[in-house]
Amino acid sequence: MATRRKANPRLVKSYRTYTSDELADCLGIHVNTVRNWMAVGLEPIDDQRPYLFRGDVVRAFIERQRANAKRPCAPGELFCLxxxxPKRPAGGLVDYEPMTETSGDLLGICPDCDAVMHRRITRHQLEALNRILDVTTRPRRCA
Ligand SMILES: [Zn+2]
Incomplete structure (x- = not known):
């Protein structure tokens, strides 16, 4: 399964609000992608479920993500949104969450703002990272 990363921010209308499902529909992405975005900093209007997202906030988020995609992280660094x-995670501590057999999500805490930082890596990269970071592997999540 290929990851679809080409969410077009212009498909989101700035002046309206969206639920996760509406957003996924509108952008042609999986609703899990919206959840992942929340994990990396997309903020809903409030904590009420279903979550509602402001169009302009979503657009800004997607544009930021695109810009970030162009900034490479050094080994041992994660990108703080x-x-x-890119930052070296606080204490050199990261969690690895396997997503598939061969790749997963690396999570660390930003040493400056305490935000959770994510980085998609392969198992192969993980082995190299093990030497420079303190990696805890979490059990695989069921989708
Ligand atoms: Zn930060």
Whole structure:
């Protein structure tokens, strides 16, 4: 399964609000992608479920993600969306969450703003990272 990363921010109308499902429909992405976005900093209007997202916030988020995709992280660094730059995680501590047999999500805490930072890596990269970071592997999540 290929990851679809080409969400077009222009499909989102700035002046309306969307539920996760509506957003996924509108952008032609999986609703899990919206959940992942929340995990990396997309903020709903409030904590009430179903979550509602403001169109302009979503657009800004997608544009930021695109810009971030162009900024490579050094080995051992994760990208902090809040600080908008790659950071070495606090204490050199990261969690690895396997998503598939061969790849997963690396999570660490930004040393400057305490935001959770994510980085998609392969198992192969993980082995190299093990030497420079303190990696805890979490059990695989059921989708
Ligand atoms: Zn930060």
């Amino acid at each position: 809040r600080c908008r730059e």
